[in-house]
Amino acid sequence: MKIIIASQNPAKIAAAQQALDRLFPAVSTSITGVAVPSGVSAQPFSDEETRLGACNRARAAQQACPDADLWIGMEGGVARLHRQLQTFAWIQVLGQGLDNGARSASLTLPSFVADALEQGEELGDAMDRLFRLTNCKQAGGAIGVLTQNALSRTQVYRDTLILALAPLLNPAPYAVPARQTNPGPGNPA
Template sequence: MFRTIAVGSTNPAKSSAVRALCERAFPGCHIVAIDVPSGVPEQPIGEPETAEGARNRARAALAAVEGAQLGFGLEGGVDEEGHLINCVAVVCADGRENQAWGVRFPLPPAVAARALRGEELGPVMDEVSGRTESKKSLGAVGILTNGLFTRADMWQGPVACSLMPFLHPELYAAS
């Protein structure tokens, strides 16, 4: 069905989640991870900005990869109350689009305050945890759960749910 799938990020925590789910959903598909702009601030604040970043990445990835039939955008943000949020957008070459949300959890107050002032969460978490490049592996969720649930794990749920209308188009057809 979908042979070439573009992911609007080269971050392994994001692209590995798309790869893991799409290879199961569409055996034999080819996943292309490409760095594309989100069109939103480095640290999106609130659901609208986070969703816009995911949509922008999905559309840009689809446009950038020749022959792609699906484009994914994955965007992490912080809501106004200091919770981490994450959104996945998927767009199809035929114009269909869908969006799904993942976990929402409270960040430590000092971390949330810095993110809400515009600092990107990844470097803040690196600083407070003594790690480097944590956003490419554990992420904030992995650090705060002591590795029980990693950033790649966090993306798998919304990636799977974003695919629902593409896996069951007969159930999602407009009436």
């Protein structure tokens, strides 16, 4: 199976490799990372912008490498929820009849990190500067730093990708047409 990851970030590529190894242990996979634009801000600042970035990346990867079986876009972002800034990711998968996304768990950011982001810094850069790190976004990310490596960016992205692949793993329930919830004229409930 040929898979294109819409990123050259080692943490994202590792997440995809781990997810696919877990889901398809008997299938030989070839994973390639390609740099493609997200079409959104360098630091997405809403759920919708982050989701759009993942979708745009998956579609751009599909256009750049059309001969693959799956194209995966991963986009990390932040959004404000109840006066707290939280980080999360959206993952979009295209291919084999699949066009599906999943949102990761969220992590509340410390206020001094949130302040840096609101001043225009990207999360990875702010984490590097504030915690005196080097390129943490290509390792455990803010998740690793703030959970003392109990979780990493790779683990969270891996699990989110598994969720996005659920319709491919278990296609029958997803093939059932949705029930009509609001019958129109001539369609009694």
